[in-house]
Amino acid sequence: MSSGQTMVEKILAAKAGKDKVVPGELVNIRVDLALGNDITAPVAIKVFEKFNLERVFDPEMIVLVPDHFTPNKDIASAGQVKLLRDFARKYNIPHYFEVGRMGVEHALLPEQGLIRPGMVIIGADSHTCTYGAIGAFATGVGSTDLAVAMAVGEAWFKVPSTLRFEYEGRLQEWVSGKDLILYTIGKIGVEGARYRAMEFAGPVIDSLSMDGRLTMANMAIEAGGKCGYMQPDQITFDYLKNRVNKDYTPVYSDSDAIYEKVYTYDVSDLEPQIAFPPSPDNVKPVSKAAGVKLDQVVIGSCTNGRIEDLRVAAEVIKGKRVHPSVRLLVIPATQLIYRQALEEGLLSAFIDAEAAVSTPTCGPCLGGHMGILAAGEKALATTNRNFVGRMGHPESEVYLSGPAVAAASAVAGEIVHPKEVM
Amino acid sequence: MILEGKAWIFGDNIDTDAIIAARYLSTYDQAELASHLMEDIRPGFFEQAGSGDIIVAGNNFGCGSSREHAPLAIKGAGISCVIAVSFARIFYRNAINIGLPILECQDDLYRTLQEQDLLRVDLDRGLIQEIESGNEHQAAPFPPFMQEIIRLGGLVEYVQKRLRETG
Numbered sequence: 351m352s353s354g355q356t357m358v359e360k361i362l363a364a365k366a367g368k369d370k371v372v373p374g375e376l377v378n379i380r381v382d383l384a385l386g387n388d389i390t391a392p393v394a395i396k397v398f399e400k401f402n403l404e405r406v407f408d409p410e411m412i413v414l415v416p417d418h419f420t421p422n423k424d425i426a427s428a429g430q431v432k433l434l435r436d437f438a439r440k441y442n443i444p445h446y447f448e449v450g451r452m453g454v455e456h457a458l459l460p461e462q463g464l465i466r467p468g469m470v471i472i473g474a475d476s477h478t479c480t481y482g483a484i485g486a487f488a489t490g491v492g493s494t495d496l497a498v499a500m501a502v503g504e505a506w507f508k509v510p511s512t513l514r515f516e517y518e519g520r521l522q523e524w525v526s527g528k529d530l531i532l533y534t535i536g537k538i539g540v541e542g543a544r545y546r547a548m549e550f551a552g553p554v555i556d557s558l559s560m561d562g563r564l565t566m567a568n569m570a571i572e573a574g575g576k577c578g579y580m581q582p583d584q585i586t587f588d589y590l591k592n593r594v595n596k597d598y599t600p601v602y603s604d605s606d607a608i609y610e611k612v613y614t615y616d617v618s619d620l621e622p623q624i625a626f627p628p629s630p631d632n633v634k635p636v637s638k639a640a641g642v643k644l645d646q647v648v649i650g651s652c653t654n655g656r657i658e659d660l661r662v663a664a665e666v667i668k669g670k671r672v673h674p675s676v677r678l679l680v681i682p683a684t685q686l687i688y689r690q691a692l693e694e695g696l697l698s699a700f701i702d703a704e705a706a707v708s709t710p711t712c713g714p715c716l717g718g719h720m721g722i723l724a725a726g727e728k729a730l731a732t733t734n735r736n737f738v739g740r741m742g743h744p745e746s747e748v749y750l751s752g753p754a755v756a757a758a759s760a761v762a763g764e765i766v767h768p769k770e771v772m
Numbered sequence: 773m774i775l776e777g778k779a780w781i782f783g784d785n786i787d788t789d790a791i792i793a794a795r796y797l798s799t800y801d802q803a804e805l806a807s808h809l810m811e812d813i814r815p816g817f818f819e820q821a822g823s824g825d826i827i828v829a830g831n832n833f834g835c836g837s838s839r840e841h842a843p844l845a846i847k848g849a850g851i852s853c854v855i856a857v858s859f860a861r862i863f864y865r866n867a868i869n870i871g872l873p874i875l876e877c878q879d880d881l882y883r884t885l886q887e888q889d890l891l892r893v894d895l896d897r898g899l900i901q902e903i904e905s906g907n908e909h910q911a912a913p914f915p916p917f918m919q920e921i922i923r924l925g926g927l928v929e930y931v932q933k934r935l936r937e938t939g
Contacts, residue, residue, distance in 0.1 A: 376917050393800045393840055400928055401935065419798060426798035476838040476862055492840035492866035494927050502931060506917070540785055541832040545861050574835060576861055629785065716794040716837070735836060737789040744812040 354604025356512040357581055358547045361487040361601050365470055373511035373610075381411070382469040384499035387455055387712075388416035390474030392433045393493035398500050406441045407503035413445040413464060414438050415455040418712045423719035453684025453710045456480040456568060456652035460560075461684055463593035467582045467600040472496065472505050477652050477734065479570045482579030483563035484586060485600055489577045510576045511610040512547040512603075513538075517554035519618030524768040526662070527562030528654055528732065528752035530554070531569045532623035533615070536633025544574030546610065549603065554617055555580055560589040561658035565752075568653045569734050572630040622767060624730075625750035628738045636755055639765040643675075646729040647760035648741075649753050650681025650708075651715045654732035657687050657694075659753040664696040666757035666768050667703045673763030678705035679721045685710060705760070717741045723748075730765060732756050775852040775873070775893040776903070777824040779885050780817070782810075784830035788863065791834065791842040805841050806848030823850035826891050830856065830882045834863025843867045853893055855881060855900060855911070868918055871926035875900065875911035895922075 355363065355370060363371040365379035386394050391414055398406075406412060414434045419427035438446035447458060456477050459465050467485035471478060474496040481488035491505065499505050515534060535542070548570045555563070563580050570578025580586075582600040590598075621635035649655070649663050660682060672678045680700045682688040688710065691697050700707050714721030715733040723729055723742030728749070731741065736748035749765065758768040790813045792805055799805065810817040827846065833856035834842060843866045846854065853873040857880060867874045873895055881900070885891075890903040898911035914922065921930045 376915060389794075389797045390838065390840065393844075396800065397928055401932065418794075424798065430798060474838055474840075476836065478838075490838040490862050492838055492843075492862060492869060494840060494869040495865065498927055498931050502935070540835055541858065541860070544832060544858065571836075571862075574832060574860055716789075718794055718797075735787075735789070737787045737836060739793050739812040740789050 353608055354606035356547065356549060356603045356607045356609070357485065357579060357601050358487050358512060358577060359509060361468055361470060362507065362509055371509045373509050375509045376506060377509060378504055378506045379470060380503055381472050381499050381505050383411055383413060383464060383471040384496055385413045385415065385455060385459065385471070385473035385475065385478060386496050387418050387475055388420060388427065388431045388434060389418045390493045390496065392430045394474060394496040394500065395433055395437050397494050397497035401501045403501055406443070406500045409441055409443045411503065412443045412500055413459060414443060415447045415452055415458060417452060417454050417710070418716065419718050420711055421449050421709065451685060453687070454652045454655055454712055457656055457683035457687065460484060460564065461686055463595065466590070466594050466596060466598035467586065468598055472499055476571045477568050479575060479577045480564055480568040480652060482570065482577045483560065483567040485579060485582035487577055490571060510545055510547045512549055513543055514549045514551060514609045514612045516552035516612065516614045517617050518552050518614060519554065519616045521554060521617060522620065524754045525620055525622055526752045526754065527558055527565040529620060529623040530617060531566040532625050532633050532750065533620060535569065535573045535631045536623065538573055540572060540629055540631045541574040543570065545576055548573065548575045548578040550578060550580050556583065559658055560585055561656040564656065565653055569630070572734060622752060622755045624755070624765060625736055627736045627747040627749065630735060630750060636765065636767045639749065642728065642749065642765040644730050644759060644764060645675065645727040646677045646679065646721060646723060647756050648679045648681070648714050648721060648729060648731040648733060649756050650679070650683060651712065651733040652683065653734045654753050655681055655683025655687065657690050659732065660687065660691045660696050663753040663757035664699040666754055666771065667761060668699040670703055670761045670771065672704045672760050676760050676763050678760040679708060679714060680705050681708045681711060681713065683710055714741055730756055730759050773895045775824065775826070775895065777826045777852050777891060778822065778888045779826050779828045779891050780821055781882050781885060781887050782827060782829040783882065785832045785835055786829055787836035788834055788839050788842040789836055792839065792845040797839060797841055800841065802844050802848035805845035809845045809849045818849055821849055821851060824852045825850070826893065827851055827854045828881050828885055829854065831858045833859050835860035838862045840866045840870065843870055843872045847872045857882070868921055869927040871922065877909050877911040879909045881909060
């Protein structure tokens with residue numbers, strides 16, 4: 351009996367030189383791209399040195415982005431970044447992105463045309479799953495995996511089974527990819543997709559912008575997913591045009607592919623969603639969050655720091671003022687997005703509203719720097735995690751939302767639906 | 773290999789920010805990382821836990837970020853083994869890659885054991901024994917490929933062996 355395969359199974363099978371792979375099978379395969387940042391790459395570099403190799407496997411396949419504690423927040427962080435910089439020079443690694451030319455890694459790599467459909471990408475950062483939005487197999491790994499990929503160009507994987515998520519209906523105004531993924535994580539829980547691939551599909555996905563898709567795939571890890579992906583389509587190809595100058599072959603799931611489970615959601619009535627602390631699956635509609643008073647709002651990150659996110663936030667905030675008791679931080683995710691936001695007048699809208707606009711950094715998302723919370727403070731962020739202590743003091747709290755709710759809530763001083771301030 | 777140690781009980785979904793908070797990630801010094809192990813959810817844990825002790829947890833242990841600093845901090849604190857109902861996948865591969873023994877056991881030990889109960893773990897057989905009561909629990913076996921990585925002490929040693937063999 352023959353049966354079809356999912357996109358991920360096909361990509362892994364092709365790399366393994368097989369006609370077919372099945373969930374649970376272990377494969378050791380060549381990876382096309384291996385990514386590290388200023389937290390994970392220093393550990394990988396130390397591990398790499400144990401191999402006593404004179405060169406890396408392929409300098410072109412390594413990407414190093416110092417984005418977490420940059421611009422260097424302290425002496426220790428400066429030392430970590432210097433390790434990356436020196437390593438990139440020593441081994442002639444072209445894709446090292448310095449401050450002033452960089453961005454938050456998962457916004458930067460697609461923007462720079464480094465991601466193509468059908469690729470196998472590992473990154474020593476859990477949100478590497480973002481690139482699935484472009485029809486690649488991309489997954490987060492640790493530093494030792496990165497070191498091994500730098501040394502021998504390979505990584506081991508267990509072929510995941512796949513969960514398919516179909517979104518039907520039509521999204522309401524102010525509802526975005528972030529709301530879809532928060533809703534999904536709320537439904538299946540933080541381990542609902544553990545070890546599994548998440549295939550996002552259906553008419554709502556077909557008409558979702560690339561920025562919205564990247565946001566969704568980005569948070570697959572928050573459901574425990576190994577990867578999250580959309581199959582390539584015209585929106586993908588339009589995004590890739592003028593970015594990617596190498597050939598690629600799109601890979602699609604067969605119509606008779608085997609899924610472990612298919613979830614179907616009609617999202618026509620979906621409200622903007624909020625993840626309450628301390629877990630990304632603690633999700634409620636915004637109407638159930640009304641009245642939560644805020645000390646800080648953060649708009650940015652690899653989840654929601656892209657141009658479309660900034661456009662939505664600026665549209666909400668233009669001509670208004672950030673509430674006197676709120677600090678609003680806006681962090682365009684890359685230099686290119688920063689410039690675009692400048693040219694479109696978005697940054698003026700933020701600054702006129704008394705927001706602080708920052709150079710690209712992961713900064714506050716992981717409680718690194720640039721917006722740490724004190725004990726007892728509450729933040730609403732367009733980021734991806736709200737664990738205990740994630741943005742600062744263990745007694746601070748983080749709520750998660752999309753950019754429209756974040757901007758509106760910054761104005762209101764408490765969590766509100768965007769329509770409340772329009 | 774046989775391990776013996778006191779059990780320290782944790783719940784479900786222990787995330788990597790809880791294991792080692794991001795504010796300590798500007799170093800990869802294992803001893804420094806270990807001194808902040810579980811600090812935000814259980815202050816003083818590093819001082820309490822003794823060498824050879826065992827972490828026993830629920831579902832999805834190590835969810836969240838890919839930071840290898842999390843298993844490094846656990847290993848650095850002298851924890852000999854982590855037993856959980858299930859592990860988040862990046863933590864799972866990181867632990868295997870750095871040679872931190874982990875066991876997946878469907879029995880809800882984190883619900884039935886008492887804090888500081890003594891455990892004996894036979895890693896090769898995946899057998900967990902409560903020393904006082906003699907109760908035994910079977911953990912899921914590792915695939916042979918992973919057993920080989922664990923046997924050699926981690927992925928680095930595994931790849932080094934391969935590099936030697938292929939010249």
